[in-house]
Amino acid sequence: xxxxxxxxxxxxxxxxxxxxxxxxxxxxxxxxxxxxxxxxxxxxxxxxxxxxxxxxxxxxxxxxxxxxxxxxxxxxxxxxxxxxxxxxxxxx
Numbered sequence: 545x546x547x548x549x550x551x552x553x554x555x556x557x558x559x560x561x562x563x564x565x566x567x568x569x570x571x572x573x574x575x576x577x578x579x580x581x582x583x584x585x586x587x588x589x590x591x592x593x594x595x596x597x598x599x600x601x602x603x604x605x606x607x608x609x610x611x612x613x614x615x616x617x618x619x620x621x622x623x624x625x626x627x628x629x630x631x632x633x634x635x636x
Contacts, residue, residue, distance in 0.1 A: 545573060545574040545575075545576060545614070545618060545621045545623065545624055545625070546566050546570070546573055546574070546575045546576070546625045546627060547576050547578065547610060547611055547614040547624055547625065547626050547627065548562060548563070548575070548576070548577045548578070548610070548627045548628070548629055549578055549580060549603075549606055549607040549609075549610035549611065549626075549627070549628055549629060550577050550578065550579055550580060550582065550610075550629040551579075551580040551581070551582055551606065551629065552579070552582035552584055552585070552586075552587045552629070553582075553584070554584050554586065554587075556630075557587065558629055558630050558631075558632075559577065559587065559591070559629040560587060560590055560591065561632070562627065562629060562631055562632065562633070563575060563577070563591055563594055563596055564594075565632065565633040566633065567594060567595075569633060569635070569636040570636065573625075574597065574618075574621075575594075575595070575596045575597065576596070576597045576598075576599060576614050576618070577591055577596055577597070577598050577599065577629075578599040578601060578603055578609070578610035578611075578613050578614060579598065579599065579600050579601070579603060580603045580604070580605075580606050580609070580610065581602055581603060581604055585600065588600070599613060599614070599617070601613055607626070607628060611624070611626045
């Protein structure tokens with residue numbers, strides 16, 4: 545499962561590109577985006593259309609809060625790939 549901590553900025557919609565990269569390289573993996581109190585939540589629809597799980601939890605603890613939330617909500621995953629919304633994947 546990929547867990548992405550995200551504070552969305554429409555000027556730099558990197559999280560959408562990251563999700564597309566994950567889907568291309570790992571099409572069967574679950575993707576969870578934990579929103580960190582983004583002012584603009586318009587990206588939710590785009591990601592939901594791609595099959596991404598959105599956790600809108602009013603997360604004020606950014607990365608650590610996102611990763612902890614995902615671990616608690618999805619405890620039966622075999623593995624977790626913890627990513628930041630500004631990352632780019634270069635390979636699988």
